[in-house]
Amino acid sequence: MGLVAGGVADVVGGFGAWRMWWMLAKNDVIRRYRRSRVGQLWLTLSMAVMIFGMGGIYASLFGTSMADYLPHLGTGLVLWGLMSQTINESCSSFTDNDSIIRQVALPRFTYLLRTIARNLFIFAHNLIILPVLFLVTGTVIDWHILLFVPGLLLVLANLAWIGYLLAILSARFRDIPQIVASIVQVAFFVSPVVFKPSQLRGDHPVLILNPFASMLDVMREPLVGHLPSATSYLILLGLLVVGWLVALAFSGKYSHRVVYWL
Template sequence: MTKSTSLTYAATGLADIRESVAGWRVWYTLAMNDVRRRYRRSRLGQFWLTLSMALTVGGLGIVYSTLFKTDVATYLPYISVTFVFWGLITSGIVESCSSFIESEGLIRHTTIPRATHLLRTQLRTIIIAAHNVIIVPLVFIALRYPINWNIFYFIPGLILVLANIFWIGYFLAICSARFRDVPQIVASVMQLVFFITPVMFRTSQLGNHGYVLLFNPFAHLLQVVRDPLLGLPPDILSLSVCLVMAVIGNLIVVPFAGRYAARVVYWL
């Protein structure tokens, strides 16, 4: 592939993303409809999401604090923050695989920019995560967990997480439209990653083997949003890793999408 061809694909991919962002009302409406439709005719509606997550966090927090012999007053805030944002990361990646497959009808009969379908899926996961985030301040208040000015570092951390979810999701969405085994493979891999990422355990519990997490990109994605909410100073290494991943990943995926996204309609 020549340099000029690569630039052409990059321009095409960037134009598609720009048009999708400009047409935000389309994917916003579709995402909101997806969430409402999932809980239509339900008494609690979308707050079943929050209740389900609250029960999960409460149950696991009590059980694992006992297993790890950790004070529940410090472990429960940790697991509530970690679980909520792990849900955002893993759902944003896994559900993105089906972005084009779920929108087959729209893709076949409309000329909506391709990235619109990905943004629909990822906004849906953000909305669900926003419902679950309610749990965090409730836990903090109930346990009188202290917060400080480090909490403001959560904002750049969240931006980096969303930027990485975008390019990973876009790449997987295109691959999944072509190869239908990809969604199942990704779901299985993310289940494995869950056990090797500090979701249920703390990095300090690994002792001298904590360095292995340096090679786990999901550990860094989790850390840049978790630590500020827990009152810890930002980890410069994790911020740097997430920034580099976001920049390089998007630089690769934009021309990739410019070349292959238009072919999705033929693969569906």
């Protein structure tokens, strides 16, 4: 319990330093497009091109209409961008902030929150595409959209403990980011981003054993006017409890050593 308490203190301290990680995350996005004429609009434009480009190709391959397929693909790509980038960039949350960590005594979780906030800013830019996409395809928005916010919070809570573990491990073992990037890349093809879950049977291992499928389900289904599966909520809640217990114990034991590994 002592280890878990140490991890809890670090997480609480990280949220307490919200001014620091909020400012750093905002500056990360601004700095990336500082000398660009279009600026941060490139985030939205590049995602829109990908959605409509892939939509035309895969709708033809799957033999379905663009109006039916584009909302599925568009929401899937936008949400996948949030999940995959957060996980990949979490690996370098400590190594990218090594100069700050060596000089300023901040809770380690502060740097992970910087990563999550930065990707939420990017996600907010890409989210603008969806209302336009729904209008073009005639997708009906109903009360199910209210479930998007709790679904998003549930996913972010899971991404936080995953990123916390990966950040610590990556500080110690520098091969971890490359391994994680490869796993995430493979996960894209076995997750229902391009294909629809309805193309598989409900108890297919790709849908049950793949946590990314559950994450997509609780966020995407409300956006397209459907009710997420209760199984997806149960899977994510189970991962949330077990994952945070492991992450907090791991952090309580090893997070103070991060500065020596950088």
